[in-house]
Amino acid sequence: MRKHVIKKEDKRIGIKAFFEKSHRVYLVITVVPVIILVALIFYIAMKYNQLSVEIENAVEQHDRIKEDLMSELWDLISNKITLEESTHEFIISDVSRNLEKLDENTHIIAAQRALDTLKIYVAQLEQQIMEGDAVSYNEHTYDEIVNVSDLVCNMLEEYIITSETSTISLLNSRMKYIALVVTMWMCSVLAYFIVFVTKDFRSTQNSIDKSILALNEMTSQIARGNLKVRLRDSGIVEFESLTDSLNSMADQLDKLIDYRIQVRGEIQKAEMRALQAQITPHFIYNTLETAVWLAEEERNEEVVKVIMAFTTFLRISLIEGDYIPVRKEIEHIENYLEIQNIRYYDILTYEIQVDPGLNQYRILKQLLQPLVENSLYHGIKEKRSTGKGLIRISGADNHNGTMTFTVEDNGGGMQPERLEALRQKLEKSHRDKEDSIGLLNVNKRIQLYYNSDGLKVESILGSGTRVYFTIPCEENEYETYIYH
Structure with missing residues (x-):
C-alpha cells in the first residue's frame, strides 16, 4: 500500500533567524516559543520512548508465557526434563517482575491476577509430578495452565492495543497545544511585522501555518487509524525534529500492529491445525474394532x-x-x-x-x-x-x-x-x-x-x-x- 505523503514547500525558513534579523528586541519573543516547542517535542519523544519500551516488554512477556513457559512445562510432564532441570519457576518470577514495571491499569492488574492463578496451577503440577501421579492428571492440569496462560496473554495484547491508542490520542492533543502556542505567539508580534517587514512576515507566516496544519493533519489521521501517513521536510527548521519523531512514531506503531496481527494469525492457524488433528481418533478405534469383528466372523474379504x-x-x-x-x-x-x-x-x-x-x-x-x-x-x-x-x-x-x-x-x-x-x-x-x-x-x-x-x-x-x-x-x- 502506497504511503500518503503530505507535500510541503521546499523553501526552508529559520524562525529564530528571521526575527533576529527583524529586530533584537524580539529576541526573547523568538526564543521563548522555540524553548516551549523543544520542551514539548522532548516530552512527546520521552512519552513515545516509554511507550515503546513498555510495549516491547509486554510483547516479550507475552512470548515467554506463550512459548517458553508452555514448552518448559510440556517437557516437564513429558519427562524430557526433571523438576530440578526445569526453569519454569524462574520464567514465571521474571515475568511477574517485568509486569510490575508496566503502567498499572485494569489489563495489567488482570494479567497479574491471572499470573497468580497460573502459579497455583504450576505448583499443583509440581506436586503431582513429585507424587508420581498419572500422566492423564498431569495433562489435565497442563490444560488448565494453558487456559490461564491464554488469559494472561490476552490481557497483555489488550494492554498493548490500549497503550497504542491512548498514546496516539495524547500526541494529538499535544500537537494541538503546540499549534495553539505558535498561533498565539504569531498574533502577539503581528503588528510589528505589518509595519516593518510585511512581505517577509507574510511569507514566513504562510510557511508556518502550512507546517502546523500539516502536522495537525498528520496527528489527526494517525488518531483515525491511518498509520501510513508521512510528512516530508516541513520547511521550518524548528519543526524538523518533530516531523522526524512523528514519522518514526508512525513507522514503529505500524510495525508493532502488523507484528501483532501476524502473531495472532499464526496462533490461530496453529490452533486450527491442533483441532484438525483431533478429528479422527474415534474413527480409528471404530475401524479397528470393525476389522476385528469381521475377522472373528471369518469375513476375510x-x-x-x-x-x-x-x-x-x-x-x-x-x-x-x-x-x-x-x-x-x-x-x-x-x-x-x-x-x-x-x-x-x-x-x-x-x-x-x-x-x-x-x-x-x-x-x-x-x-x-x-x-x-x-x-x-x-x-x-x-x-x-x-x-x-x-x-x-x-x-x-x-x-x-x-x-x-x-x-x-x-x-x-x-x-x-x-x-x-x-x-x-x-x-x-x-x-x-x-x-x-x-x-x-x-x-x-x-x-x-x-x-x-x-x-x-x-x-x-x-x-x-x-x-x-x-x-x-x-x-x-x-x-x-x-x-x-
Whole structure:
C-alpha cells in the first residue's frame, strides 16, 4: 500500500533567524516559543520512548508465557526434563517482575491476577509430578495452565492495543497545544511585522501555518487509524525534529500492529491445525474394532477391504502441508465412506458427484470428512427406523473462479430452533468450550485460510440436512504429493 505523503514547500525558513534579523528586541519573543516547542517535542519523544519500551516488554512477556513457559512445562510432564532441570519457576518470577514495571491499569492488574492463578496451577503440577501421579492428571492440569496462560496473554495484547491508542490520542492533543502556542505567539508580534517587514512576515507566516496544519493533519489521521501517513521536510527548521519523531512514531506503531496481527494469525492457524488433528481418533478405534469383528466372523474379504481403505485413508491424512488436490480429498472421503458402509451396511448408502474439472485445483485438507461424519452420526444414525439413509457429496465449478462443495443427507434434520442456534455458533469469532469440534472447526478453518463466509447450513426436520461452502479455485502449483 502506497504511503500518503503530505507535500510541503521546499523553501526552508529559520524562525529564530528571521526575527533576529527583524529586530533584537524580539529576541526573547523568538526564543521563548522555540524553548516551549523543544520542551514539548522532548516530552512527546520521552512519552513515545516509554511507550515503546513498555510495549516491547509486554510483547516479550507475552512470548515467554506463550512459548517458553508452555514448552518448559510440556517437557516437564513429558519427562524430557526433571523438576530440578526445569526453569519454569524462574520464567514465571521474571515475568511477574517485568509486569510490575508496566503502567498499572485494569489489563495489567488482570494479567497479574491471572499470573497468580497460573502459579497455583504450576505448583499443583509440581506436586503431582513429585507424587508420581498419572500422566492423564498431569495433562489435565497442563490444560488448565494453558487456559490461564491464554488469559494472561490476552490481557497483555489488550494492554498493548490500549497503550497504542491512548498514546496516539495524547500526541494529538499535544500537537494541538503546540499549534495553539505558535498561533498565539504569531498574533502577539503581528503588528510589528505589518509595519516593518510585511512581505517577509507574510511569507514566513504562510510557511508556518502550512507546517502546523500539516502536522495537525498528520496527528489527526494517525488518531483515525491511518498509520501510513508521512510528512516530508516541513520547511521550518524548528519543526524538523518533530516531523522526524512523528514519522518514526508512525513507522514503529505500524510495525508493532502488523507484528501483532501476524502473531495472532499464526496462533490461530496453529490452533486450527491442533483441532484438525483431533478429528479422527474415534474413527480409528471404530475401524479397528470393525476389522476385528469381521475377522472373528471369518469375513476375510471384507477385512482386507476395510484394512486397505483404512490404510489409504491414513496415508492421505498424514500428507504434510495444509492443502491437497481435490481428487485426493474425494479419495479420502471415498475410503472413509467405504469403511463406514461396511460398518453400517444396514442403514447407509452414499453418492459422490464431483465435477472432474475440479481435480486440477487444490483444497484445504480434511474439509469434507468432518461434514460427512456429521451427516452420518447426527443425521443418518438418528433415522435408523426408516430404512437406509443416503449421504450425497457433490462438487461444482461455479465458472467464476470459485467452486462449491455440498454434503447432504436424508436423515432426521433439525428443528428450526436448533438450526438457528447452530448458525449463530458458526457466526461466532471464537468457539465455546462446550461446542463440538466438527462443523465449527471446519467453518473456522475455511474463514481463516480462504477469508470467506464459511459454512452454510440448511435443514428440514424429518427430511435431512444440507451443508455447503464455496472457496476459490486455486491451481496446484507444486505436485509434490507422494503416495505409495
